[in-house]
Amino acid sequence: MFEEDYSGWASKQTDDALVKALSTPNLACNPGVATELGKRGEWAVPHLVRALNNDDSFQVREAAADALAKIGSAEAVEALRKAAAGQGISEQPEFNVRIRALKLLFKLRDEHAMKILIETIRAPQQDWQLVFGALQLLLHQDPSFLNENSKIIVSLAAYCLDRPGAVCPYPMNTRDENVKSKAAEVLSRMNAVESIPTLIGFVTDKTHEFLKGVVALVLPRFKFDKPMPHLTKMLSDAIEKTPEKFRPLLQNALEAWELPAKSETEDALRILKRNARPQPGRAPEGTPNGKPVKK
Numbered sequence: 460m461f462e463e464d465y466s467g468w469a470s471k472q473t474d475d476a477l478v479k480a481l482s483t484p485n486l487a488c489n490p491g492v493a494t495e496l497g498k499r500g501e502w503a504v505p506h507l508v509r510a511l512n513n514d515d516s517f518q519v520r521e522a523a524a525d526a527l528a529k530i531g532s533a534e535a536v537e538a539l540r541k542a543a544a545g546q547g548i549s550e551q552p553e554f555n556v557r558i559r560a561l562k563l564l565f566k567l568r569d570e571h572a573m574k575i576l577i578e579t580i581r582a583p584q585q586d587w588q589l590v591f592g593a594l595q596l597l598l599h600q601d602p603s604f605l606n607e608n609s610k611i612i613v614s615l616a617a618y619c620l621d622r623p624g625a626v627c628p629y630p631m632n633t634r635d636e637n638v639k640s641k642a643a644e645v646l647s648r649m650n651a652v653e654s655i656p657t658l659i660g661f662v663t664d665k666t667h668e669f670l671k672g673v674v675a676l677v678l679p680r681f682k683f684d685k686p687m688p689h690l691t692k693m694l695s696d697a698i699e700k701t702p703e704k705f706r707p708l709l710q711n712a713l714e715a716w717e718l719p720a721k722s723e724t725e726d727a728l729r730i731l732k733r734n735a736r737p738q739p740g741r742a743p744e745g746t747p748n749g750k751p752v753k754k
Contacts, residue, residue, distance in 0.1 A: 477495055497529040540569070576597075591638050616645040682715075
C-alpha cells in the first residue's frame, strides 16, 4: 500500500511552532524552546539573535546565547560578540546576558573574547556587576590560559583594586568592596606578589568588614621561593592594627611566608654540620689515620 511521507511537512510545522512560541511573551517554556531551536541548525540563528537581544526574560536570553554557541556558525558567534560587548541588547537585565555571552566566547576559544573582557573591565563608570562577573570568569579559566595571559590579568585585577566607584542600578554600599574582593582573589590565584602591599593596606584601613575578611583569606595563598623579610615585617606590623577576629588568618599567612626563610636557615645549618663532621678516609688534623697520638 502506498504511504505518503509527511516527515518533512511535520518538521516544518514543528519549526514554525517553535519560532512562534519563542516570540510569544511571558511563555514559561520559552527557555526550553530556545534550547530546542539550537538543535535545528543555522536557519534558527536570526530567531535566536532576536530573543538574545530583546526578550524580556533573562532566562530566555541566556538560553538563546547557549543555543547560538551550540550552533557555532560565524553569524552565531558574531551575535555573541556583540551581546558580550553590550551592542544591540536591551538594558535590562544587561549584565546577565553580557557575562553569559562572554563566558560562551571563552568556552569557544574565540579570539575576540579577551579583548571584550578587557574593554568590559576598563570601561569608565561600568556597572560593578559586569566587572565582578568578568573577574569571576577569569578565576574559572584553565592554568594554561592564565599563564599565557598572566601580565594582562594581573594588570586588570590591580586596576580593579584602585578603580573609581562603579555605577550600580540600585543602592548597594558594598558594590566596590565586591569588585575589590574578587580582584584580590584573582591576584592571589596569579601569585602576584607585587600586589601584597596594597592588599595589606586594605586590612589596616577603614574598609568594610567583608573586604578585610577576603584579603585575610587570600594572603596565605601567596607563595614565595625565597625569603621576603620586608613583606613579613609589613604583615607583622599590620596584624597589631587589625581587629582580633582577623588575626588568626593573618597569622597563618605570616607563618606560611616565613617558611622559605626557615627552610633556607635549616639548609645552611645542615651544610655547616655536614662540613664539620669528619669525612670518611680523612683524618682530623693532628692525628695519624684518625687515631690519637701517643706520648
